[in-house]
Amino acid sequence: PAHIIVIGNEKGGSGKSTTAMHIVVSLLRDGYSVGTLDLDARQGTLTRYVNNRKRTVEAGENLPLSRHAFLQPSEAPVRAEAEAEDRERFEVVFCELLAACDFLVVDTPGSNTYLGRLAHSHANTLVTPLNDSYIDLDMLANVDSSGRDIVKLSVYSEMVFEQRKARMMRDRGAIDWVVMRNRLSNLNARNKQDIADVMTALARRIGFRIAPGFSERVIYRELFPRGLTMLDLLESGESASMSHLAARQEVRNLIEALNLPQRKP
Amino acid sequence: PAHIIVIGNEKGGSGKSTTAMHIVVSLLRDGYSVGTLDLDARQGTLTRYVNNRKRTVEAGENLPLSRHAFLQPSEAPVRAEAEAEDRERFEVVFCELLAACDFLVVDTPGSNTYLGRLAHSHANTLVTPLNDSYIDLDMLANVDSSGRDIVKLSVYSEMVFEQRKARMMRDRGAIDWVVMRNRLSNLNARNKQDIADVMTALARRIGFRIAPGFSERVIYRELFPRGLTMLDLLESGESASMSHLAARQEVRNLIEALNLPQRKP
Numbered sequence A, B: 001p002a003h004i005i006v007i008g009n010e011k012g013g014s015g016k017s018t019t020a021m022h023i024v025v026s027l028l029r030d031g032y033s034v035g036t037l038d039l040d041a042r043q044g045t046l047t048r049y050v051n052n053r054k055r056t057v058e059a060g061e062n063l064p065l066s067r068h069a070f071l072q073p074s075e076a077p078v079r080a081e082a083e084a085e086d087r088e089r090f091e092v093v094f095c096e097l098l099a100a101c102d103f104l105v106v107d108t109p110g111s112n113t114y115l116g117r118l119a120h121s122h123a124n125t126l127v128t129p130l131n132d133s134y135i136d137l138d139m140l141a142n143v144d145s146s147g148r149d150i151v152k153l154s155v156y157s158e159m160v161f162e163q164r165k166a167r168m169m170r171d172r173g174a175i176d177w178v179v180m181r182n183r184l185s186n187l188n189a190r191n192k193q194d195i196a197d198v199m200t201a202l203a204r205r206i207g208f209r210i211a212p213g214f215s216e217r218v219i220y221r222e223l224f225p226r227g228l229t230m231l232d233l234l235e236s237g238e239s240a241s242m243s244h245l246a247a248r249q250e251v252r253n254l255i256e257a258l259n260l261p262q263r264k265p
């Protein structure tokens, strides 16, 4: 069955959909079959990215495509019914992709939803991107006014803890939780170091490991209308700027750090 | 009654809470009484920012504070009941702050919620920050693969349209919708221009105006643990770097562009 990679962070705009697409394209270009599941169907960023890619293929480009599905949250008027409906639809789509693909990449919303929590409880690998920022950090842990000491754990840490328990109870499975910084700049050495120090302490305390992340580069977002990533450009022989090559290396370093199981592509 | 400024954008991480706090502190430092209402109580970014500021005041700093309230969404099991509960709690808190303050700044979640929509329908001024990115733009309008032509309007534009109608029906009031770019960099001239062109066309088409926005600067986020903004630092005589002065000017330019009504501070 597919190895499941969930991209999660309750904090909005931390880079989940961007990270999801770059992991997807990297695996596709290595020859794997990849399923993509968008649980943020109202925003539908991943769905649009995949549809833009299809549009580019229909216009004549030869690009590998993922097998895509998305789930609209139930509109049932009673919460328990809506959750039951969400769960049923999730299981149908999830099982289908699980059987059909080498890897299944699930994009979750930047808010606390039943479908998002359900996906977390099914992850083999959980990838959490976050901005190099105390505001993003605040969803993992509250810090004191020096910005150096952890005062208490915060809502997203608690959610992951709950879903790790759910996973353990369902099938004794463990979730490999990998956190990466996103939109990093070369400047701001002091803020960067302060946050890195808190993250190192937090990693030990709540059980995640830290992977090399992505710098702030326009190449991570300017190809969205075409459904492309820099991996597609470079490997089709388009001219390569320094930033494109550096970005590709960042994506490769992340994939390497994820320690994904070997599959025959 | 207070002039109501709602900070809204369904897209996560566009800079709502950051923009909210900087507008709040600017108005406070000009001597106005400011109410703050956090409708994103689970994430609670604005609530934490305000509490961090209180903590700094309790430690001896002399800083103006907003009058703060936050609303947890109802947990009622039936959707219609939950919305009725949310509406009642909103009206109590809202009326109180409306009567007590010169300005009321409302921070909304980066997702589609009943409380968020309700706040939009009560706005005098709606401020929408967004990243200089096709991914953020996608919540206002879908564009074609060239990234230049608008294909159709998207979910957040539709939401604002609905809430403007609701406002018009309730009290014939109009919402001044101001959109600003956030986390701008000096690089990426082509992507920046392409997005600026789409925004100009969109502004005419859906009825918003564009205000000068904020650059990407660590000073917009590194003071979060202390509950401060660069306006507090500069005006207390702390040493001012070029970036701090430039950031303060960006905040002042935004406030100016908002065209807020004159109030006796």
Ligand SMILES: Nc1ncnc2c1ncn2[C@@H]1O[C@H](COP(=O)(O)OP(=O)(O)OP(=O)(O)O)[C@@H](O)[C@H]1O
Binding pocket: A011, A012, A013, A014, A015, A016, A017, A018, A019, A040, A043, A045, A108, A109, A110, A111, A182, A183, A184, A214, A215, A216, A217, A218, A219, A220, A221, B011, B012, B013, B110, B131, B132, B133, B134, B135, B136
């Ligand atoms: N490394 C990067 N370099 C440049 N821009 C980036 C990078 N990562 C993300 N972005 C931009 O930052 C914004 C947020 O990214 P993205 O939409 O992927 O986050 P998200 O966590 O999926 O957000 P949401 O919570 O709304 O689903 C987007 O405008 C995106 O284009």
Ligand SMILES: Nc1ncnc2c1ncn2[C@@H]1O[C@H](COP(=O)(O)OP(=O)(O)OP(=O)(O)O)[C@@H](O)[C@H]1O
Binding pocket: A011, A012, A013, A110, A131, A132, A133, A134, A135, A136, B011, B012, B013, B014, B015, B016, B017, B018, B019, B040, B043, B045, B108, B109, B110, B111, B182, B183, B184, B214, B215, B216, B217, B218, B219, B220, B221
């Ligand atoms: N102008 C800026 N310069 C530097 N960093 C910024 C700027 N604006 C926002 N940020 C950072 O970007 C991230 C998103 O900002 P913020 O939390 O204010 O957005 P939001 O729209 O309120 O997000 P959410 O949808 O999760 O409520 C945070 O880490 C914040 O510190």
Ligand SMILES: [Mg+2]
Binding pocket: A016, A017, A018, A040, A043, A045, A046, A108, A109, A110
């Ligand atoms: Mg997303």
Ligand SMILES: [Mg+2]
Binding pocket: B016, B017, B018, B040, B043, B045, B046, B107, B108, B109, B110
């Ligand atoms: Mg916010």
